[in-house]
Amino acid sequence: MKKDKQKVIDDVWTEDHIRSFLDFRPHDGSNEDFHILQKAYQSMRADDFELFVSMFTGQERDVNATGRDGRTVLAIVGEHRKGTPYAEILKAAGAA
Template identity: 70%
Template sequence: MKKDKQKVLDEVWTEDHVRSFLNVRPHDESNEDFHMLLKAYQSMRASDFELFVRFFGEQNRNINAQDREGRTALEIISGHRRGGDYAAILQAAGAT
């Protein structure tokens, strides 16, 4: 069977598209702020993620929000081989 969607690489994201991730909500009882950060990280290039983190901060959201195991997005992203740029963005925004 043929795939009905092709993978899009290097898509240009508008500010509205980046900002739309502020409306992403978990389907369980997970922390909303943690969920938003992780989904944005998983979906965006570093430059778009940096813009998202700025919007996130403007809404006074918690950059140090934790998952159910008590881990922050920074802790998870720091453990990823290609997460360095993203971790630096979080740290610049005050993540610890």
């Protein structure tokens, strides 16, 4: 069977698309700032994530928010092989 859609690679994200992640809300009762930051990390390339983090911190959101397991997004990123640029962005924004 033929696929209906082709996978899109290297799609250019607009500022509005990146900003839209600030409106994400958790459905499981987890910390809102953690949820938003984690979704952005999971979805964005490093350059887009850097812009997002500046928007995120511009709203005085918490880059050190924790998930239900007590870990921060920085801790999660640190476990990933290709997470170094994301970790650097988070640290520059005050994540510890």
